[in-house]
Structure formats: structure tokens, C-alpha cells
Amino acid sequence: MRPRPRQKSRITLSLQEREEISRGLAAADPLRAIAMRIGRSPSTVSREVARNQGRQGYRAGKAEDAALARGRRPKPTKLGACPELRAEVVARLELNWSPQQISRFLKEEYPRHPLMQVSHETIYLSLYIQGRGLLRKELVKHLRRGHLIRQPKKQVRPGEGKIKDMVMISQRPAEAADRAVPGHWEGDLLLGTPTTAIGTLVERSTRFVMLFKLPSGINAESARLGLTQKILTLPENLRRSLAWDQGREMKQHVRFTIDTGVQVYFCDPKSPWQRGTNENTNGLLRQYFPSGKTVAHYTQDHLDMVAAQLNGRPRETLGWKSPAKKLAQFLEESSAAGVASTA
Structure with missing residues (x-):
């Protein structure tokens, strides 16, 4: 089978156009007149003639061969x-x-x-x-392969149950809704298999991510212990509120609030957009923790490493700063303000 002839780009000159250029040069026509006849710009014709030995040496056949040879050469990148x-x-x-x-x-x-x-x-x-x-x-x-969609929670994790003493997200402070003040978090469980998960936390203002291991699987006690331990690593001015859905893992939310001082606000049923920052982050995390594969074997050190990678990436929503830089900037400004107020 003969190879297919190489297709030339439409922006390159054809052999017929080169032959017309050659005839025009032989007749001593101006380059502008030649360009007008073949429907090309004068600069295109001028470059073509200059790279092929000028007015005296231009030959249409040789110019065509040279153009094909140039096209076959790999271009430096x-x-x-x-x-x-x-x-x-x-x-x-x-x-x-x-x-x-x-x-x-x-x-x-x-x-x-x-x-x-x-x-x-x-x-x-x-x-x-x-x-x-x-x-x-x-x-x-x-590379991320586009959007990865989580399976509906009811298919992959213990169902929702009635949680006592819930405070709904509609009562969350306005400063959390407009992301004006750091310290307001969104959380969720990212499921591997139906019986294994990791906890995810995202700060709304800076998009800073924290991950935590569930000590004893998916249950309220395990979620409270892992969440409490991670939240208490934060300075007090970054512990303002937490938004979560109505999963049964949050049945011990009152004790969590007593231990940390962080009020939990619950989303309405089937309203993941009320934790949109967390949902988007969970999509990024699927690059590290594919759905359907157990996450039980990951250590807290590994989870911290993954979080550090996400926090080090520049984000368009942050003016191409990273979450880590935005959080550090807030802490520096808070520290400076505290020093000034005591001076």
C-alpha cells in the first residue's frame, strides 16, 4: 500500500502559486502586483522569494521541494x-x-x-x-481527567438518620456565606468503599484543605474523634463554624461543639451545593482516592501529604495564590493586628 500523499496546509503556497510567482519575476513584475494576482499579501510573496535565492535564482519547482522539506523537519519546542x-x-x-x-x-x-x-x-x-x-x-x-462524579451517598454509605439538636445552615453567620472572614469550614466524608472513608475539611475563604483518618471506621464516635483532633490543631481564630450534611456520622455534633467551641450547621437534605467548596474539593481528591477502592490503609501522614499538595497549588479563584499562602497571609495579618492592639 502506497503511503498517502502529505497534505499541505492551506496557509502555505501551492505549486501553482509558486509557478505564477516565477512567471511574474521573469517578466520583472513588482512583487505587489504578483501578490495581487495570486491573492496573497505582498509580505508573503516577498518572504517566499527571499528564502529561495531571490529574484534571479527563484525556481518554482525548487521552492516547492524546499517547502516540503521544511515541513517534514521537526520544529523545536x-x-x-x-x-x-x-x-x-x-x-x-x-x-x-x-x-x-x-x-x-x-x-x-x-x-x-x-x-x-x-x-x-x-x-x-x-x-x-x-x-x-x-x-x-x-x-x-x-493530570485530572475531567469531573469525577461521586455516587449518591445513599448508595454507598450508612443512610441519614434523625439528628437531635440540629442548627440549620440558614442560621450560619453572614460572614461565612460571603467568605469575608476565614475560619468557617465545610466538611464531609469521602468514601472509598461503602465501609471505608476519610474525613475532609475545607476552609471557605482560603480553600485550605485538611484531611483526617477515622480511627474505627464510619460511625459517629470515630468521626467525632478524628474531626476533633484535626480541628484542635487550628488557632482559635480559625475555629468559627462547620457546615456538614445530615449523615449519621455527625450524631455526636453537640459533644464536638463542647470540645472545640465550633458550632456545626447542618445542610438541608439533598442539597450538596450548600457545601459547594467541599464538594469541589472532594472531586479533586478523587485523583488520589479513587471511588470503589479502600482508603482504610492510608496513614494520617499520607493524608497530610495529600492535603499539603492541594494547599500548594495556585488557584484561579484566589488570584492564582495557593490556599497555603492565603492562610499564612491571614495568620500574619492577625498576628500583626494582635501586637498592635496590645502596644
């Missing part, structure tokens, strides 16, 4: 030409940053060095396009 840039991209792909996050980070980090900046499209091309695989193919596994 930015990642291929700059090892330092490639190293930066690889390092952040291995931390599960998205190509868009990497591109924005490099723009912020190297504002005066264009060679150290690259578009997210170029990163994707370097991973996926055959023959241009300048990034190792195993790095593809670090």
Missing part, C-alpha cells in the same frame, strides 16, 4: 529548547498541578523571563502528541 523550564514543569506535574496552574505560576514567578514561561496548551501537547513527547509519558497520570 519551548520545552525542548529550555531544560530549566522543562524541569519546572515536570516538578509541578509530579505534585499533581494542572497545566493551567503551572502556566500561571511560571508567569508570576518569572515575569521578566519569557523563556521560563509556557502556555498550558504547550504542556498538554508535549504530553499527548506523538513525536513531541518531551515530557515523560508517565506524567500523564498526574
Whole structure:
């Protein structure tokens, strides 16, 4: 079977156009007149003639052969030409940053060095396009594959039961709703198998993530102990409120509030959008904890490592700052304000 003839791009000159250029040059016609006849810009015709030995040496056949040869040559890419840039991209792909996050980070980090900046499209091309695989193919596994949808809770975890003394989310302070003040959290269980889960917490203002292990599986006692231990690692000004759904794991919420001082506000039934920040974060976490696979064997150290990776990624919603930086900024400002008030 004969190979298919190579298809030329419509933006390149055809052999017929080159022959018309050759005839025009032989007749000593101006380049502008030649360009008008073939429907091309004068600059296109000028470049074509200049790269093919000028007015005296231009030959249509030779120019066509040279153009085809140039088209077959691999084009140098930015990642291929700059090892330092490639190293930066690889390092952040291995931390599960998205190509868009990497591109924005490099723009912020190297504002005066264009060679150290690259578009997210170029990163994707370097991973996926055959023959241009300048990034190792195993790095593809670090990319998120679009939106992963959680199974409905009623199918995969113990059902909801009546919880006593609930305070509904409609009574949560207004400062939590508009994200004006850090310290208001959203939480949930991220299920692996129907009997294993990890606890997830997301701070609404900074998008800072914390994960916690359930000491004895999915039950109210285990959830309270894991949640209490994690919340108490925070300074008091970051312990304002917690939004949760009406899962039975929160039946000990009153004791949790007594132990931590954090009021729990319960979402309305079947209203996951009332914890939208947490739901979105759980989608990101599926990259690390696929649905249907047990999460019981993960240590707290591993969960902390995953949280640190998420907190280190720049976010578009935060002006391309990371949750870790936003939280650190808040703590620094709070500390400075405290010192000033005691001076």
C-alpha cells in the first residue's frame, strides 16, 4: 500500500502559486502586483522569494521541494529548547498541578523571563502528541481527567438518620456565606468503599484543605474523634463554624461543639451545593482516592501529604495564590493586628 500523499496546509503556497510567482519575476513584475494576482499579501510573496535565492535564482519547482522539506523537519519546542523550564514543569506535574496552574505560576514567578514561561496548551501537547513527547509519558497520570462524579451517598454509605439538636445552615453567620472572614469550614466524608472513608475539611475563604483518618471506621464516635483532633490543631481564630450534611456520622455534633467551641450547621437534605467548596474539593481528591477502592490503609501522614499538595497549588479563584499562602497571609495579618492592639 502506497503511503498517502502529505497534505499541505492551506496557509502555505501551492505549486501553482509558486509557478505564477516565477512567471511574474521573469517578466520583472513588482512583487505587489504578483501578490495581487495570486491573492496573497505582498509580505508573503516577498518572504517566499527571499528564502529561495531571490529574484534571479527563484525556481518554482525548487521552492516547492524546499517547502516540503521544511515541513517534514521537526520544529523545536519551548520545552525542548529550555531544560530549566522543562524541569519546572515536570516538578509541578509530579505534585499533581494542572497545566493551567503551572502556566500561571511560571508567569508570576518569572515575569521578566519569557523563556521560563509556557502556555498550558504547550504542556498538554508535549504530553499527548506523538513525536513531541518531551515530557515523560508517565506524567500523564498526574493530570485530572475531567469531573469525577461521586455516587449518591445513599448508595454507598450508612443512610441519614434523625439528628437531635440540629442548627440549620440558614442560621450560619453572614460572614461565612460571603467568605469575608476565614475560619468557617465545610466538611464531609469521602468514601472509598461503602465501609471505608476519610474525613475532609475545607476552609471557605482560603480553600485550605485538611484531611483526617477515622480511627474505627464510619460511625459517629470515630468521626467525632478524628474531626476533633484535626480541628484542635487550628488557632482559635480559625475555629468559627462547620457546615456538614445530615449523615449519621455527625450524631455526636453537640459533644464536638463542647470540645472545640465550633458550632456545626447542618445542610438541608439533598442539597450538596450548600457545601459547594467541599464538594469541589472532594472531586479533586478523587485523583488520589479513587471511588470503589479502600482508603482504610492510608496513614494520617499520607493524608497530610495529600492535603499539603492541594494547599500548594495556585488557584484561579484566589488570584492564582495557593490556599497555603492565603492562610499564612491571614495568620500574619492577625498576628500583626494582635501586637498592635496590645502596644
